[in-house]
Amino acid sequence: MKEWLTVNETSFYTEKSEATIRRWLSEHKNKKNTIKKIDGKTHIKTSFISEYFTIKNDTHNSSYDNQEHEKQKAGLILEKQNKDLIKDSQSIIKELIQQRKAKSYLPLYITIGFIILFIFLSFISYYLFKEYKLELTNNQKSKIVDISANHQKEVKILKDQLIDTKKTYSVLIKEIKDTNNKLTVNQSNTIDKKEKEIEILQKELNRINSQINTDSEIIN
DSSP: OOSEEEHHHHHHHHTOOHHHHHHHHHHTTTOTTTEEEETTEEEEEHHHHHTTSOOOOGGGHHHHHHHHHHHHHHHHHHHHHHHHHHHHHHHHHHHHHHHHHHTTTHHHHHHHHHHHHHHHHHHHHHHHHHHHHHHHHHHHHHHHHHHHHHHHHHHHHHHHHHHHHHHHHHHHHHHHHHHHHHHHHHHHHHHHHHHHHHHHHHHHHHHHHHHHHHHHHHHO
16 A cells, blocks of 8 residues: 555545545645645645544455556556647647748738629629519519500400490480370360360250250240
């Protein structure tokens, strides 16, 4: 067993969580002889740990050591990969800087390209807007023409109906006038006939009265 253990190792050997170990350390942070920093990591003296916790026996040490070894190995591999990545990134950055120096006019060209693109997009937007506005105007005109045509059809239908009605009324008025004239003629003929009959009857009556007077004189 090592004389000094890290927080991670202490958690492993005591089977306590790291949070528990750190709380326990905060309670004994003044004990500098048993708690100290080594390579930036907190280390705890094994004898001091055993006063408060049960430490696993040495049968478990080998498995933990193997785990630590694997962790260290993985850490070294990761560190090497990071270094390689940093080195590659630095090389790429240097190459980009060199390309930028070699092509100092590239930002200007990019700016001009963006300006041209902006002008082109503005032109396209204006053209599309103009087409859309023209389409709306044509649609409105088409609707107005349709409404006007429908209105003219309705007016024509109404005119035809009025003409038919006028004709019908004219025929009715003519028939009424004809009927009235016929009645007037018939009435006039009837009156003339009756007057003649009355005249005849009056003459007959006068004759009879004359005859009666004559007869009366003879009798007397």
